[in-house]
Amino acid sequence: MSRPKVFVARQIPAEGLERILAACDADVWPDRLPPSPDALREKVRDCDGLVSLLTDKVDAALLAAAPRLKVVSNFAVGFNNVDVPACTARGIAVGNTPGVLTDATADIAVTLLLAAARRLGESAADAKAGRWLTWEPLGWLGRDLGGQTLGIVGMGRIGFATAKRLHHGWGMKVLYTARAPKPDADRELGARQVDLDTLLAESDFVSVHADLNPTTKGLFNEARFAAMKPTAVFVNTSRGPLVDQVALADALRKGVIFAAGLDVTDPEPLPYDHELFQLPNCVIAPHIASATVATRDAMARLCVDNLLAGLSGKRLPNCVNPDVYK
Ligand SMILES: NC(=O)C1=CN([C@@H]2O[C@H](COP(=O)(O)OP(=O)(O)OC[C@H]3O[C@@H](n4cnc5c(N)ncnc54)[C@H](OP(=O)(O)O)[C@@H]3O)[C@@H](O)[C@H]2O)C=CC1
Numbered sequence: 001m002s003r004p005k006v007f008v009a010r011q012i013p014a015e016g017l018e019r020i021l022a023a024c025d026a027d028v029w030p031d032r033l034p035p036s037p038d039a040l041r042e043k044v045r046d047c048d049g050l051v052s053l054l055t056d057k058v059d060a061a062l063l064a065a066a067p068r069l070k071v072v073s074n075f076a077v078g079f080n081n082v083d084v085p086a087c088t089a090r091g092i093a094v095g096n097t098p099g100v101l102t103d104a105t106a107d108i109a110v111t112l113l114l115a116a117a118r119r120l121g122e123s124a125a126d127a128k129a130g131r132w133l134t135w136e137p138l139g140w141l142g143r144d145l146g147g148q149t150l151g152i153v154g155m156g157r158i159g160f161a162t163a164k165r166l167h168h169g170w171g172m173k174v175l176y177t178a179r180a181p182k183p184d185a186d187r188e189l190g191a192r193q194v195d196l197d198t199l200l201a202e203s204d205f206v207s208v209h210a211d212l213n214p215t216t217k218g219l220f221n222e223a224r225f226a227a228m229k230p231t232a233v234f235v236n237t238s239r240g241p242l243v244d245q246v247a248l249a250d251a252l253r254k255g256v257i258f259a260a261g262l263d264v265t266d267p268e269p270l271p272y273d274h275e276l277f278q279l280p281n282c283v284i285a286p287h288i289a290s291a292t293v294a295t296r297d298a299m300a301r302l303c304v305d306n307l308l309a310g311l312s313g314k315r316l317p318n319c320v321n322p323d324v325y326k
């Protein structure tokens with residue numbers, strides 16, 4: 001029997017790649033930069049399976065070019081790069097990698113929150129550039145976390161893990177928005193579900209963890225930043241398009257909010273001359289929240305489990321479109 005044909009859209013950790021190569025006829029994109037849409041379409045033409053990354057758009061045009069495709073295994077928990085309804089309509093199962101990156105991502109949310117609150121990016125840059133003149137009582141004053149109010153927008157896995165760290169570690173009070181109540185968060189953290197207006201008005205720190213979907217796209221606009229405290233710190237580790245970046249830059253420049261920490265932007269990479277990079281009260285990481293050795297290994301395991309299950313006609317262990325089995 002012939003082996004399934006698979007395109008792997010980038011190098012992934014070796015353990016995962018070895019399992020794919022052992023079971024499939026696999027073509028692995030060798031470059032550091034992603035394949036262009038045209039190259040991706042060409043590569044999947046006769047493939048049964050695709051390992052995609054969040055930088056690869058899996059849309060109707062791609063699916064039309066891949067008549068044999070049975071499974072798309074996304075190497076990420078977020079799957080906004082995949083047109084899931086189009087995959088379902090074609091009977092293509094879509095997999096993602098939830099859970100194994102929750103802790104690493106929550107760690108970066110807390111890191112950015114601290115860095116923004118304590119002006120770490122700005123002060124470290126000043127020190128490196130020769131602007132560390134002396135110890136100053138009024139130099140680089142930031143904001144304390146202890147006992148402050150944290151607003152979690154999207155109390156899913158990563159939102160909960162972030163809230164746990166900040167509640168248990170810094171005694172923060174937790175407010176959250178969610179589409180359904182989260183009894184675990186209420187019980188374990190004494191968290192309170194509120195509407196977004198209340199969260200923005202009452203929170204000292206706002207951390208965004210909702211996935212990118214039609215209800216969250218552009219959620220953080222001029223009015224939402226204006227509704228926050230002038231002392232507020234805003235953190236986004238979810239997806240760039242949840243934020244209107246012109247409005248964010250304005251809010252940071254005018255002191256509408258105190259500071260921001262971002263792991264995600266729109267576009268990615270953010271051009272190095274973008275205004276957000278020029279603002280001293282904005283800390284930007286290049287989408288590194290899941291970037292630990294152990295986390296990327298674990299993501300590779302889940303991703304390959306999904307791929308191999310889909311190729312053999314089995315239910316994916318982590319399937320984002322279970323309707324495909326109806
Ligand atoms: N920076 C990085 O490297 C990483 C980024 N991410 C991003 O983080 C996101 C979250 O991941 P994860 O926590 O595992 O996913 P989850 O699905 O567990 O959490 C997302 C939560 O957002 C909620 N939500 C969706 N829309 C809204 C809304 N309009 N208002 C309030 N809440 C809403 C969902 O509610 P409901 O329960 O009702 O669906 C869900 O609870 C990913 O989708 C991805 O975009 C993830 C990993 C790494």
Ligand SMILES: O=CC(=O)O
Pocket residue numbers: 054075076077078079101290
């Ligand atoms: O952004 C990363 C993800 O896994 O989603």
